[in-house]
Amino acid sequence: MLSIVFLPYVAVDAPEDILMARPKAFDPDATLARAADLFRCHGYEATSMQDLVDTLGLSRSSIYGTFGNKRDLYLQALQRYRVDADKHRARVLADDAPAMQRLERILHHTVADAVADAHGCLIANAAMEVGALDPDVERSVRAGLAGVTQLFAELLRAAQAEGDLAAERDPQALAHFLTATIQGIRVMAKANAGRDVLQAVVGGALAALR
Numbered sequence: 001m002l003s004i005v006f007l008p009y010v011a012v013d014a015p016e017d018i019l020m021a022r023p024k025a026f027d028p029d030a031t032l033a034r035a036a037d038l039f040r041c042h043g044y045e046a047t048s049m050q051d052l053v054d055t056l057g058l059s060r061s062s063i064y065g066t067f068g069n070k071r072d073l074y075l076q077a078l079q080r081y082r083v084d085a086d087k088h089r090a091r092v093l094a095d096d097a098p099a100m101q102r103l104e105r106i107l108h109h110t111v112a113d114a115v116a117d118a119h120g121c122l123i124a125n126a127a128m129e130v131g132a133l134d135p136d137v138e139r140s141v142r143a144g145l146a147g148v149t150q151l152f153a154e155l156l157r158a159a160q161a162e163g164d165l166a167a168e169r170d171p172q173a174l175a176h177f178l179t180a181t182i183q184g185i186r187v188m189a190k191a192n193a194g195r196d197v198l199q200a201v202v203g204g205a206l207a208a209l210r
Contacts, residue, residue, distance in 0.1 A: 028066055029080070031056050035067075036077035040122040044074055044130050071134075074126075078140040081122045085144065089151045099158035100165070100209070103178070107205060110182045111198040114189035124183050145179060152178045156209075165209060174209065181205045 038055045039047055049070060053060055067073040095102055114120070123144035131138045152175035159165035185198050 026058065026062075031058070032067075032073075032077055032080040033084075035073055036081045036122055039074055039077055040081075040125060041119045043125060044070075074130075075136055075140060078122065078126060078137065078144070082140070082144050082147065085123075085147060089147060092151060093154060098162055098164065099155045100162070103152070103155050103159070103209070104202075104206060107178075107182065107185075107202040108199075110185050111195065111202055114186050114198060115195050118189045118192070120186040120190055121183070124186055128187075145183075148182070149175045149179045151175075159209075169209075177208070178205060 034056055035052065038051065042051070047070075049060060049063070052058075052063060052070070052073070056063065058066075063073065067076055092102055092106070097105075119125075123141055126137055127141045127145070131141045149172075153171045156165055156169075156171035156174050160167055160169070160171065165171075181201065185201055188198060188201070
């Protein structure tokens with residue numbers, strides 16, 4: 001007896017988005033991390049959809065189908081970048097080194113990172129390029145900077161408890177000062193300020209805490 005197996009017909013030239021049942025063959029989280037780095041290095045306006053296609057290794061239809069348009073992808077990349085920053089802050093706060101030592105480490109690492117890669121921080125870059133023009137980007141930037149300020153405030157309060165910061169100092173005001181300091185370091189690095197200049201900025205910031 002002849003048995004007939006009916007197979008689904010799929011045209012060989014069918015567009016990718018027609019094959020709806022096929023699972024994604026890429027990791028969206030890892031893809032967002034690559035997109036964040038591309039936007040960080042080149043900026044929002046200078047990053048074209050073709051740049052995203054080439055860097056992410058995805059077709060335009062896959063990008064649109066998973067992340068939306070370029071602005072949608074940018075906002076998600078900012079959020080992904082903030083998640084990484086939150087994880088880093090948690091590690092810093094979990095460290096058992098003296099709080100002032102951790103603060104110094106953050107400032108010196110900021111200089112080292114800025115000298116090694118002058119493309120800077122995605123949050124800071126977004127603030128300068130897009131933040132004032134897009135309310136959603138502005139909210140994401142403010143949240144990112146608030147997270148940095150919160151980390152500094154917690155470390156400064158711990159430094160007070162450890163006796164390394166005077167009790168009359170205002171941790172929140174100093175935290176804003178340190179947030180502005182590290183962002184300024186990154187901007188100065190973009191202008192090719194030398195390591196010695198940036199280290200002098202760190203020295204001044206630390207002196208202001210004493």
